[in-house]
Amino acid sequence: MGPRIALDAMGGDSGPAPLVSGALQAVNDNDHLSVSLVGDAEQLCLELARIGAGDDPRLTIVPAAEVVEMGEKPMDALRRKRDSSIMVAFKEHKAGRVDGVVSAGNSGATMAAAIRCLGRLPGVVRPGIAGPFPTLRGPVLMMDVGANVDCRPRHLFQFGVMASVYHEVCFGTASPRVGLLSIGEERGKGNTLVRRTHDLLQASDLNYIGNIEGGDIFSGDIDVVVCDGFVGNVCLKVSEGLAEALGRMLGDELSRDLSSRLGYFMSRKAFARFKKRVDYAEYGGAPLLGLKGCGIICHGKSNSRAVKNAIDVAADMVGKDVVGRIRSLLAAGGLAPGPEMITEAVVGGK
């Protein structure tokens, strides 16, 4: 039996349509996969019928009466809505009826539901979100991109360990290069958190290449970027906003004279290839790491292709047992810094 994935079919900005359609694309592409659509049974039934998948045995419906909306406070929402689609999806996971969860909904609520239902892996202080970014070569994984806004050195250290395991296992990268996001490459550069984290990473068995700057993220020379969730989320949003603004500015200019308009038409294949190369939809989703289970967050704006890719990412993470790999690595203490180092970094020994 292949991986079984639960999809929060009510989350996301555009309702169930792209989610259900993405699930169908995923099972059509991978025969061994099955997807549980979690949400309003009636709506989902109609949606499945609409796309001609009403009888598909690989797509089942798990009813959930409520939805956590995008703007809601995660903790409040989960307390009030015990039967929300995101909670029900993770309860399915906890009960062993699925192997992973994909959500395009409220990411704070997704993380909170995952922690509540699955729990942390032994030794993990703070689970986090590892966000993939396109670069000139292969993807770079930034962790954390929003789950933990106020961090300590040990949290950042573990982000580095977990994202490194994920990169190695899922992207097949031998000894991923780990960089610490700072504002200068020298050891003493950065804020207090970064300076203390540097010492932990330096003493680890990770392939730690030192501080990196924001501009290095997209170079393809780094595989894992370590940062706190505030900085990581700002980077993610800045990147999206800038790419969009640049696209609009270039579009403005290209439409301003006839020669440019014709030129654009002639280059349209190149623009299509470029779009595919930088489109978040191609990268699927961002894995939650540090949990006793598999959760994937995808963009609220996800189209069916992005949802399909996120389900693939979840299936890949399950198939390659990323969780087991992180668990055994932490249990063996192989990459963990010693307790005296943690104390030193936290109290600021050097």
Added chain:
Amino acid sequence: MGPRIALDAMGGDSGPAPLVSGALQAVNDNDHLSVSLVGDAEQLCLELARIGAGDDPRLTIVPAAEVVEMGEKPMDALRRKRDSSIMVAFKEHKAGRVDGVVSAGNSGATMAAAIRCLGRLPGVVRPGIAGPFPTLRGPVLMMDVGANVDCRPRHLFQFGVMASVYHEVCFGTASPRVGLLSIGEERGKGNTLVRRTHDLLQASDLNYIGNIEGGDIFSGDIDVVVCDGFVGNVCLKVSEGLAEALGRMLGDELSRDLSSRLGYFMSRKAFARFKKRVDYAEYGGAPLLGLKGCGIICHGKSNSRAVKNAIDVAADMVGKDVVGRIRSLLAAGGLAPGPEMITEAVVGGK
């Protein structure tokens, strides 16, 4: 007599050539302007002669024997190199022989020399660097972009006040819209620093529009973005790195087939306009705010056009008396939060 600007003619990645040439462009463009070139007198003399400006009375040389290199630690370097070009430039300013300083060199050393020679304005806790970013409409000013990596709420509050004054005076914006960089628009979102700063900004007379996200920076709907220097510097570098990576990826794709290559050739005017629109060289430099004087930092990679624009920015800041405006505003206490609010925000009252 027009503004007199000192240029650290030894800073920057490419030596004196683009700096001296930028100075000549600036005085040629503005008859009232004069520029003191600070650095190795022999080199600068030769460079002036080379571009046929050896006898230009508007360009004078102020000798300085040493240079702070890009990789040096600012404090160490200033201590060891008392006759460095950046220190001499700010000493000229302190002595009243020039009205402002422009530097493309080590930005940490520039800030440190500025604080040492000019001093802080009364009431300013931390001077900072206000970085201009291109947007879909007009420039947005982000403060701080690198001078202060560990901040408290009152620091961020003053960044908002000072950058708002600068935007109003230099860009002619009535009541600039100030946003606090966070990871969600709701009041409770963000890290501890941001949540506490929010209360200070909310209670001020600034045109504070609340938390903004990274993606909003480039929308043109904000004039001033408030953040600490670590986050601001990361944003700056991420933006530069991403713009470069996207440009290279698009270039790759455009050169891959004949039709696209032809199309690119036909659209070359559009690409040129686009480049000009997003080129940092067009934006001149980033003002240091909070000092008893005028300092402008420009990119280490600045070409002569960027240097010329940075000198213009300095002249504009001097001509419009930004420093006097910030000084009188702070003295009047008009935009400052009361002491009880500061205490509350710092100890985390709510």
